[in-house]
Amino acid sequence: MTSASSSSQDDVLSKVRASLDRRYKRERRFRLYGAASAILGLAFVAILFASIFSNGYTAFWQTHVQLDIYFDPDIIDPDGQRDPQALSGANYTKLVRNAMAELFPGVSGRRDRRALNGLVSSGAAYELRRMVLEDPAVVGSKRTLWLAADDEVDMLMKGYIDRNVPQSSRRIKDNQIGWIDELVGQDRVRQQFNRGFFTSGDSREPELAGIGGATKGSMYMLIVTFLLSFPLGIAAAVYLEEFAPRNRWVDLIEVNINNLAAVPSIVFGLLGLAVFINFFGLPRSAPVVGGLVLTLMTLPTIIIASRAAITAVPPSVREAALGVGASHMQMVFHHVVPLAMPGMLTGAIIGMARALGESAPLLMIGMIAFIVEVPGTPFDPATALPVQVYLWADSPERAFVERTSAAIMVLLAFLLVMNAxxxxxxxxxxxxx
Amino acid sequence: MAVEAVRQDITEELGRTDNKVDLPSMSELASYVADQDTESGSEADSPTVGDYTAADPVMTVRDCNVFYGDTHALIDVNLDIGRNEVVALIGPSGCGKSTFIRCLNRMNDTIDIARVTGDLRLYGDDINARKTDVVLLRARVGMVFQKPNPFPKSVYENVAYGPRLHGLASNRAELDEIVQTSLERAGLWDEVKDRLEEPGTGLSGGQQQRLCIARTIAVSPEVILMDEPCSALDPIATARIEDLIDELSQNYAIAIVTHSMQQAARVSQRTAYFHLGRVIEVDTTDKVFTNPGHKLTEDYVTGRFG
Known part of the structure; x- marks a missing residue:
């Protein structure tokens, strides 16, 4: 009896031992798969970030050329009246040309002079005009100024242009390279922090183009989206979860909210075009319309997240509130909503982050237009960061490559900040x- | 007494004592029912053994039935709760004790599928009437729950919440006064007077439960319902709560659900034994525990099942 039971016990033990090894192996294998997939994911993120960063970080610096500008009163203000109208309309490009000619007296001939003047950005003239309008006293004086170089010069200085390539297959010519080298020799070329990239609007000239307009457009849009979708989403979630009667109509609404969350965003763009622009006559390309469209897109996300947060509030808190005589409404607004608020906010921010990165619906409502002005109000035409990325990625100039990546970096930074x-x-x- | 119910009772009893006995036939059952009815001497419409009325009732419950969907959770329950008395509700799990006290302040309203019928009165006011204001009712009938459930707010806010809701204090000084006396009567003041602004959820389990009691009595209810208030507490905290219940019974009518028969014996004056949705026996606690009038009660209090 004893031996029989002990032998059967041995039998069980040996079977368990035999299976143990297999079980542990399976566990180790599973862990390995998990670690491998996590590492793979991280690797892809790292590659993405590295490629964007390596492409884009140079855009935050911009090549400038030092010129001795003589604010010639004969050119700027021949009448000597200092009339703002006249000052504003003067030919400032000529001041830059004169300064260049002074530096390179040997250059003659229309073609060569044009090539020489092309080294400096056309934006330099606007910079000079700004200085004069700000302080008319500079007229008649001679100043040494750092002015933005043309984007091709910038590319050459950043090493993106191969000098060994035959002249015919690059946009910057041999004589221009010679002049640049001469300027470098005189210490008249340097890289400066590119403030304009953050403050200016779009431009056809890469060295003048910035994300200021797009950032502001995105900001207005997000403000409109948040102001509309957060209160509406929370109100809808609280009503559906706490007050709505349980019947077929409410079930239908719930199903449709869940469906709405899965609708492709371009469809919302079409809806916005049809309803907000064509029917209500709101302005085209305006952040306010973009905000409305993104509200439609974000609402289901916020409602679903908020409802989950409300459901997660433990019933004991509800019972406690009801037990001391709180009305249903008081229970909801004193206890349930405050406790669910972190979850609601998280849902809202994630929804907003998605809205910030959205471009498809904005294409439909005209926010893809080329807009130079930085918008002053949500009703002004504007574009958005992702759309700006799309526009620049489409441009042929070499200098837009780094700007595209830089704009993506800024966009990603916003998204990271929001998620954090x-x-x-x-x-x-x-x-x- | 319905034959099916007895059959069910017997099944249960037999299941606990001896598995091998076959179920009695229906004719045997019928005679058993007849015996039971004559033995207990109860009328057909009132199967409860003992006296369910109280001399000076605060709450009276007559023919209370509760349905959760198709489930008949409480069947023809009659029970009074007297002034300054503690009524203990005992019985095996799922017998309807909690369901019963949740009827008394209409907490069952929060369950969509629950339906309550019967004549439930608080000083003659119909509790179950459609026009009865549940907010007022719950201010008059306070409740302490099984698991301590302080609000995730400060100790002070926990106690002040009820009085503030009902506008019981006209200024801060009065509110402070209410909070202090409530905490004192709950026996918690000395332990928390220096940490009124700390979160109530940071207290120990026993302190949390006393905080919940303080929160309940801050509204000055007429009846306090307690649903297994000590089931999550250790023996020392339990003893403190029991002392507290004893003190509170000077001023309040208390109904307490408990699984501990010792606790029922210690704190209550009357005890009601619930079984499968019915009140089997109600009597003085002494009588129920020493000389029960019904076989099921006897089996339960002697620990043969449940």
Whole structure:
């Protein structure tokens, strides 16, 4: 009896031992798969970031050329009246040309002179005009100024143009390279922080193009989206979760909200075009319309996240509130909503981050237009960051390549900041019960 | 007494004592029912053994039935809760004790599929009437739950919440006064007076439950319902709560659900035994525990099942 039971026990033990090895192996294998997939994911993110960064970081610096500009009163203000109208309309390009001619007296001939003047950005003239309008006293004086170089010069200085390629297959010619080298020899060329990239609007000249307009457009759009979708989304979630009667109509609404979250965003763009622009007559290309369209897109996300947050509030808190005589409404607004707020905010921020990166619906409502002016109000024509990326990626100039990557970097930085804010809010307001 | 119910009772009893006995036939059952009815001497419409009325009732419940969807959770329950008395509700899990006390402040309203019928009165006011204001009712009938559930707010805010809702204090000084007396009566003041601004969820389990009691009595209810208030607490915290219940019974009518028969014996004056949705027996606690009138009660209090 004893031996029989002990032998059967041995039998069981040996079987368990035999299976143990297999079980542990399976566990190790599974862990390996998990680690491998996580590493693969991280690697792709790293490659993406590295490629964007290596392409784009140079855009934050811009080549400038030092010129001795003589603010010739004969050119700027021949009447001597200092009339703002006249000052504003003067031929400032001529000042730049004169300065260049002074530096390279040997250059003659229309063609060569044009090539020489092409080294400096056409934006330099606007810079000079700005200085004069700001302070008319500079007229008549001679100043040494750093002015933006043309984008081709910039590319050459950043090493993107191969000097060994035959002259005919590059846009910057041998004589121009010679002049640049001469300027470099005189210490008249340097890289400066590219402030204009963050402040100016779009431009056909890469050295003048910036994301200022697109950033502001995106900002206006997000403000409109947040102001509309957050209160609406929370109100809808609270109503559906706490007050709505359980019947077929409410079920239908719930199903449709879930469906709406899966609708392709371009469809919302078409809806916005049809309803907001064609029917309500709101301005085309305006951030306010973009905000409305993105609200439609973000609402389901916020509603779904908010409902999940409300459901997660433990019933014990509800019972406690009802138990001391809070009305249903008081229970909801004193206890349930505050406790669900971190989850709601997280949902809203994630929804907003998605809206910030969205471009398809904006194409439909005309926010893809080439807009130079930085918008002053949400009703002015504007474009958005992702759309700006798309526009630049389409441009042929070499200098737009780095700007595209730089714009992506800025966009990614915004997204990271928003996601970090979501995590921070969740951690800060998370309550334990 | 319905034959099916007895059959079910017997099944249960037999299942606990001896598995091998076959179920009695229906004719045997019928005679058993007849015996039971004559033994207990109860009328057909009132199967409850003992006296379910109280001399000076605060709450009276007559023919209370509760349905959760198709499930008949409470069947023809009659019970009074008297002034300054503690009524203990005992019985095996799922017998309807919690369902019963949740009827008394209409907490069952929060369950969509629950339906309550019967005549439930608080000082003659119909509790179950459609026009009864549940907010007022819950201010008059406070409740302490099984798991301590302080709000995730400060100790002070936890107690002040109810009075503030109902506008019981006209200024901060009055509110401070209410908070202090409530905490004192809950026996918690000395432990928390220096940490009123700390979160109530940071207290120990026993302190949290006393905080919940303080929150309940801050509204000055007429009845306090307690749903297994000590089931999540250790013996020391339990003893403190029991002392507290004893003190509170000077001023309030209390109904307490408990799984601990010792606790029922210690704190209550009357005890009601629930079984499968029915009140089997109601009597003085002494009588129920020493000389129960019904076989099921006897089996339960002697620990033969449940």
């Amino acid at each position: 804010a979501a995590i921070w809010l969740r951690k800060k307001f998370e309550r334990r019960w």
